[in-house]
Amino acid sequence: MTAGQRRRCFGLLRSAxxxxxxxxEVNGWRRRRRDVPLTGYQALCRELAGxxxxxxxxxxxxxxxxxxxRFS
Structure with missing residues (x-):
């Protein structure tokens, strides 16, 4: 693995x-507001799209x- 590939790999892991x-954190905020946490894949994707x-x-x-x- 080159140094550039290693940097990119660690960057992707950090972003994940x-x-x-x-x-x-979003689910923590939702719990404090007494909202239902986001657990389903589609609900999480909608939040990500925003x-x-x-x-x-x-x-x-x-x-x-x-x-x-993988989270859902």
Missing amino acids: GDVWACVL SGPGTFGELDSVGARSVLR
Whole structure:
């Protein structure tokens, strides 16, 4: 693996962690407001779509949806 590939790999892992942390934080806010947490894949994807492109660094929407699929 080249240095550039290694940097990209760690960047993608970091961005996937950002998606995961975002879902946990949003659900924490929802619980405090006594709302139902977002748990289904489609509900999580709707929330992701509202955040706009480039929100999670190097991770594109397909990659972010992959993280959400594993969460749900």
